[in-house]
Amino acid sequence: MALTKVTSAVLNDDAVSYDKLGAEFTTAAALSASDVDFSTAQVFTKTLTANDTLTFSNVSTGMVKDLVIAGEFTLTLPASVKVISGTYDGTVSNLIQIVATNGATEQWASISQEAV
Amino acid sequence: MIAIQHEGTIKKFTALPKVWTDENGTHLNITDGASFGFYPVVTPTYNNATQSLGDIVWDADASVFTYPVIDKVWTQTLEEMKAAKIATLKDSYNRELSKTDWYYIRLTALSTAVPQDIIDERAQLNTDCDTHETAINALTTQAEVAEYQLPSFI
Numbered sequence: 496m497a498l499t500k501v502t503s504a505v506l507n508d509d510a511v512s513y514d515k516l517g518a519e520f521t522t523a524a525a526l527s528a529s530d531v532d533f534s535t536a537q538v539f540t541k542t543l544t545a546n547d548t549l550t551f552s553n554v555s556t557g558m559v560k561d562l563v564i565a566g567e568f569t570l571t572l573p574a575s576v577k578v579i580s581g582t583y584d585g586t587v588s589n590l591i592q593i594v595a596t597n598g599a600t601e602q603w604a605s606i607s608q609e610a611v
Numbered sequence: 612m613i614a615i616q617h618e619g620t621i622k623k624f625t626a627l628p629k630v631w632t633d634e635n636g637t638h639l640n641i642t643d644g645a646s647f648g649f650y651p652v653v654t655p656t657y658n659n660a661t662q663s664l665g666d667i668v669w670d671a672d673a674s675v676f677t678y679p680v681i682d683k684v685w686t687q688t689l690e691e692m693k694a695a696k697i698a699t700l701k702d703s704y705n706r707e708l709s710k711t712d713w714y715y716i717r718l719t720a721l722s723t724a725v726p727q728d729i730i731d732e733r734a735q736l737n738t739d740c741d742t743h744e745t746a747i748n749a750l751t752t753q754a755e756v757a758e759y760q761l762p763s764f765i
Contacts, residue, residue, distance in 0.1 A: 548635075548636060567640070567642075568640065568642070569638055569639065569640050569641050569642055569643070570638070570639045570640055571635065571636040571637065571638045571639070572636055572637040572638075572639070573636055573637065574632055574633070574634060574635070574636045574637055576632075576636075576637045577632075577637070578630045578637060578639070582629035582630065582639070582640075583629070583639035583640040584640075585640050604637075606639070
């Protein structure tokens, strides 16, 4: 009989390696448009050349994504994002880490920059 | 100081906020406040003896937030205000005179003469106090009494 699903019997403890993770957990993507598709990459990068408004798609509770954004312009995130720490400094690269705590309804963000 | 009208109220900030969330999103690094609804707060000049400032309002013509200037309404009558002002005046001069009262205590106790400059200084204080009292009594409006500046001693 063909194996149609993975069960605990065929998946050993500690057996899921980094290589087995999907691209959404292991890749970085440069944002050319303004939509951050949570299902496509782990890290999203962008250098702003004008004020920009990002949208989020395919957000599910528990997802954690990293935005690396630079550019001395106003960056607008969805209203569902609550900033819990840090401020954006457009003169350097900013790591904006997004944690989805309630799907598309609520995400928390922390903003940080390289220590100098 | 800047302010924004948001969700039915006017919120004031000392500077553009680092993070601002409205119905359009969570905005970071706002540089052009006006495009998000942030405008300067202008405090009008007013006479705080006779006027006060009302609640902050939006002035669409000038594109600023400001405060209406409201003339004070006094609960005391003109005569009551004069009496209160004169009481404050006399208390102030009394405190100034009390600084040299000890000369007269010493005169009584030890028969040591009061220096002439102290006598002159106290005489001048009494004269000045009388002058102020006369001036206050000559005032004809509550605003004038409110604005009347009493001397301030160091």
